[in-house]
Amino acid sequence: MKKIAIITSGGDAPGLNAAIRAVVRTANYYNIQVIGFKRGLKGLIENEFIPLDARVVSGFLDKGGTFLLTARENRFYQYEYRKIAIENLKKHNIDALFVIGGNGSFQAANLLVKEFNFPVIGIPKTIDNDTYGTDYTIGFDTCINTNVEAIEKIKDTTMSHERIFIVEVMGRKSGFIALETGIATGADVILIPEYPFPLHVIVDTIIEGKKRGKNFFVIILAEGVAKAQELAPLVERELSKHGNFGEVRYSVLGYIQRGGSPSAYDRLIASRFGVFAVEHYIKGNINFMVALEKGEILAKPLNVSFGKIKKPDLKQFEVANILST
Ligand SMILES: Nc1ncnc2c1ncn2[C@@H]1O[C@H](COP(=O)(O)OP(=O)(O)OP(=O)(O)O)[C@@H](O)[C@H]1O
Numbered sequence: 473m474k475k476i477a478i479i480t481s482g483g484d485a486p487g488l489n490a491a492i493r494a495v496v497r498t499a500n501y502y503n504i505q506v507i508g509f510k511r512g513l514k515g516l517i518e519n520e521f522i523p524l525d526a527r528v529v530s531g532f533l534d535k536g537g538t539f540l541l542t543a544r545e546n547r548f549y550q551y552e553y554r555k556i557a558i559e560n561l562k563k564h565n566i567d568a569l570f571v572i573g574g575n576g577s578f579q580a581a582n583l584l585v586k587e588f589n590f591p592v593i594g595i596p597k598t599i600d601n602d603t604y605g606t607d608y609t610i611g612f613d614t615c616i617n618t619n620v621e622a623i624e625k626i627k628d629t630t631m632s633h634e635r636i637f638i639v640e641v642m643g644r645k646s647g648f649i650a651l652e653t654g655i656a657t658g659a660d661v662i663l664i665p666e667y668p669f670p671l672h673v674i675v676d677t678i679i680e681g682k683k684r685g686k687n688f689f690v691i692i693l694a695e696g697v698a699k700a701q702e703l704a705p706l707v708e709r710e711l712s713k714h715g716n717f718g719e720v721r722y723s724v725l726g727y728i729q730r731g732g733s734p735s736a737y738d739r740l741i742a743s744r745f746g747v748f749a750v751e752h753y754i755k756g757n758i759n760f761m762v763a764l765e766k767g768e769i770l771a772k773p774l775n776v777s778f779g780k781i782k783k784p785d786l787k788q789f790e791v792a793n794i795l796s797t
Pocket residue numbers: 481482483484485513543544545546547548549550573574575576577578579580583597598599600
C-alpha cells in the first residue's frame with residue numbers, strides 16, 4: 473500500500489480544507505494511506521503529524537483556514553533542516569509529499585526534489601495568485617469577493633461625502649489582488665508593486681477626473697507599494713496645492729482577505745485540483761505541480777515554478793484605465 477503525506481504551507485487561503493479533503497478522499501478511494509504534517513514545513517522538521525482518512529476530513533469543505541495549520545518556517549532556508557524533514561518523511565515510509573502552497577512553498581518543494589530526489593507534488597494556493605506556472609491559485613476568488621463586498625460599502629460613504637479614499641489590500645510582492653479588486657470595483661487608480669508609478673500620476677488622475685465631473689475617487693493600493701496610512705497624507709498635501717480636494721481617508725482591509733468560507737469557485741477548483749493531483753500521481757507521475765491553464769486542469773514539471781515570478785498582465789491596466797474614465 474502506498475503512503476503519502478500532505479501539508480499546507482505559507483499564508484492560509486480559503487479552500488485549503490477543501491483541497492486537503494479532496495486529496496485525502498481520493499487517496500482513500502484508491503487505497504493510499506495519508507498522513508498530514510501540522511504547520512506545513514515546520515511540522516516536517518518537528519515530526520508533528522496526524523493520520524488522515526475520509527471521515528477525519530468530513531465537514532471541512534466549506535470551512536476557511538486550514539485544520540492542518542500552517543506556518544512560515546525560516547529554518548527551511550537551511551539545508552540541514554531540509555535534511556531533517558526528509559529523514560522524518562522517510563521514517564514514515566512516505567512515498568510522496570503533497571505540498572499545498574504558494575510560490576515560496578514551491579521553492580522549498582523544488583529543493584526537496586533537487587537535493588534529495590524526494591517525490592513531491594505541488595497544489596497551488598495563495599490569495600496572492602502569484603504562483604508561477606498556473607493561471608489560478610486556490611483562495612484568490614474568495615479574497616476578491618471579500619474585497620468587493622468591503623469596498624462597495626466604502627464606496628457608499630466615499631460617494632456620499634464626495635471624498636478621496638485609499639483602500640489598502642494585501643500583496644506584499646504581488647499586485648493581482650489589487651488589480652482584480654480594482655477592476656471589479658471600478659477603482660480610479662490601482663497601485664501595484666510590479667508596475668509602480670509616481671505620486672504625481674495619482675494626483676493628476678484625480679485633478680483630471682474632477683475636471684470631467686467626478687466627485688469621489690477610490691484608489692486601490694497593494695500593501696507592497698506603500699502603507700495607506702503614509703500615502704494618504706502625501707496625496708492630500710499634493711492635491712491641496714491644486715485647490716480644495718478635502719481630506720484623503722483610508723482603510724486597510726487586512727486579514728479579513730485571507731479568511732472566510734471559500735467561494736463556490738474555490739471549492740470546485742480545490743476539489744478538482746486535489747482529485748487530479750492524486751490520480752496523476754497514481755498514473756506514475758511525480759515532481760509535478762497541478763495548474764489551471766486556459767480553463768483546463770493539467771500537470772507541469774514542478775521545476776517550472778523554480779525561481780520564477782508570475783506578473784500580472786499589463787493589459788489588465790488598460791482595462792482598468794479605459795473603464796475608470
Ligand atoms: N527559497 C526558499 N528556500 C527554502 N525554503 C523556502 C524558500 N522560499 C520559501 N520557503 C519556505 O516556504 C515557506 C512558505 O513560503 P512563503 O512564506 O513565501 O509562502 P507561500 O508559500 O508563497 O504562500 P503565501 O504567499 O500564500 O503566503 C517559507 O516560510 C519557507 O519555509
